[in-house]
Amino acid sequence: MSVVASTDSRLASGLAAIQSEVDAAFDALLPVPDDTRGRLVEAMRYAAIGGGKRVRPLLLSATADLFGVDRTAAVQAGCAIEAIHVYSLIHDDLPCMDDDDLRHGKPTLHKHFDEATAVLAGDSLHALAFEILSDEAIYGDPFVRAELVATLANASGMNGMAGGQMMDMEADHAAYDLHAITRLQQLKTGALLAASVEMGAILGKVPIEGRANLRAYARDIGLAFQIADDLLDHEGDETKAGKALRKDDEQGKQTFVTLMGPDGARDQAKALVEQATARLSSFGDDAALLCDLARYIVERDR
Template identity: 50%
Template structure:
């Protein structure tokens, strides 16, 4: 899908510009100064590659309802800062203890653990600074809803809570529903948010917001299934990070429950559902269907 490769490259460039602007050395109103080392660590954690899938999903969901301006990019940059914070913290020795991220040293390796913690903290708070920008949406009530939804997707009932469940799941046998809940929180919450928020940015109807929310849930499950499959089968060179860590840690996954062949069948069904959900949304809907296929069947 050359169009998707081009779209991801374009989104990467636009996100890099937006994030560099947000991480400029000049203090924003209300700030006293910005420590150079902390900014460098934040930049290392956000500008070291990555697919920029979440910003692309938000942008395409907004475009499906006629919104395609720089304010959408600011909201997408907020989401990417929050996503990057989670990766910086997940890589820490107390969590997943990873030395590589996207083929580069993780933040705590490139700097130190204390700086990595502060960089993650700062990226998290910067996300809410950005989502409150007037350019994101002219209606302050919409910006407030976007901020609240982001907090819930990222916090105790979302991504952070999912990470806690994941840590507790080591060397335990989990059932299918427990694994699905864990993964919907840890990985799916921000992907769901990207799609739902994109619809809200485009002033979609409540019915269409719900439809894009469900599309995001499907994408989130497909992403995690594909990721677990890659962790089982791909090499560290292809992935740009260590693989086989789930099995080593004794973590239960749906892939370990179903097996690789059944997992691929489930992924095909998820792509079909996602395609149905975005049917009728014009060119943006066609692109969203293509993104679903990419998420499910990617090789890295």
């Protein structure tokens, strides 16, 4: 199903808007210098501009919209979280990691450039995320800047995405059950999705005690997202996905699909989406885009 056919035009226009805003922001953040760093910045641009669905920036900006946050601040913070996501894809695709040749329908960074450049471009995007968040001109309140950094650093490090990636790499030696797979995915995928919502709330200056429903929504869709990813790997279309699929099956890996069966996994993902949207009922129509996004997350074909 295409985005437009399966969801309403609100989501389609929300995605189109954030995609073009994030691309424009990365373009401005990554001018190619007139020295031998040129290759590095070209590589960063190759990975960061175009191609991505921008689910995380949309999650962030749709949350920020609930609280009337300035659009530029939300888009820049969206770029920060996307820079982390993109760097993680670059490093995950490396030969010593998942050894992937295709990403977003084009050659992976290390195939198009080389491995050393891929390592460095990933590292530079990682640093860029924190450079973006410490821009005084965009986030005047230093408390906001510091809280954004704390949230993103925690979500990406050993207690977040990188920790989940390690658990994933250890899957061969560990007989993970559903509980363990859930924990793994909460770190590997869930932490950054949750951080997207959290950063929107931080920009909205929502006090911690007011974030419970948003956090619950983020937790639910994080899990639904990964179940959908496992289903996509199991039964998706490689051309639409723009990357190699059937990798879990080939490696004999435990996933939500192997543990629950395709139908059980699909039912669980849908139930999580229903639960997630119910969490936002107090926001009424203002949360319509976040609800659309929750549904899109399980219906997407890439």
